[in-house]
Amino acid sequence: MVRPPARKRIFDTASELFYRRGIRAVGIDAIATQAKTTKMSLYRSFPSKDALVAEWLRDHDAKFWQTWDSMAQQHLGEARRQLRSAFALLAKHLSDPGARGCPMTNAAVEITEKNHPARRVIEAHMMKLRARLADLCKRTGAREPALLADELFLVMEGAQVSTVVGVRIPGRSVACAADALIDSHLDGRRRR
Numbered sequence: 001m002v003r004p005p006a007r008k009r010i011f012d013t014a015s016e017l018f019y020r021r022g023i024r025a026v027g028i029d030a031i032a033t034q035a036k037t038t039k040m041s042l043y044r045s046f047p048s049k050d051a052l053v054a055e056w057l058r059d060h061d062a063k064f065w066q067t068w069d070s071m072a073q074q075h076l077g078e079a080r081r082q083l084r085s086a087f088a089l090l091a092k093h094l095s096d097p098g099a100r101g102c103p104m105t106n107a108a109v110e111i112t113e114k115n116h117p118a119r120r121v122i123e124a125h126m127m128k129l130r131a132r133l134a135d136l137c138k139r140t141g142a143r144e145p146a147l148l149a150d151e152l153f154l155v156m157e158g159a160q161v162s163t164v165v166g167v168r169i170p171g172r173s174v175a176c177a178a179d180a181l182i183d184s185h186l187d188g189r190r191r192r
Helices: 006-021 028-034 039-045 049-073 079-095 103-110 117-140 145-164 174-185
Strands: none
Touching (some): 006 028, 006 039, 006 103, 049 079, 079 145, 079 174, 103 117, 103 145, 117 145, 145 174
16 A cells, blocks of 8 residues: 655644644644654645645645535525535534534634634635525525525534534524524524
């Protein structure tokens, strides 16, 4: 079996450790050791831990939107179904015993410095998520699409955070909660 290049091993190891343990809890030494490489090799691949964190979050962002776009393609022109599918995907993710919520949200809690390179990635991701929700809510014909988008965003993030803090049961109900909110904004009419 061919061993992956050092950069890939470092990135994959850091990604796993950052998600499982948290960014601040994981040092460069731990990443290098677990990736079976040296700190010098790590710094040749990534100029700093901050750069590595930002790269990890950019990678998560790309994968997240690939999944979202794939789901949306299955329900073209059906905003309500896209919303239902997005929340069904979230519920499935949160039902995984290894799930630790959203990497973006978790990183936002740890990275408070406005000039940190990962902070821009986090903020852009969250703004795009809110915009996508708003667009879908508008296309459902909701009475107050911006309000519905805000509520759905908060339900989504709340489910992620409850999972991180060890209260997993609400996350299982996230799809039902989203449906109830959507129904309340559609005069109680169910759209499928």
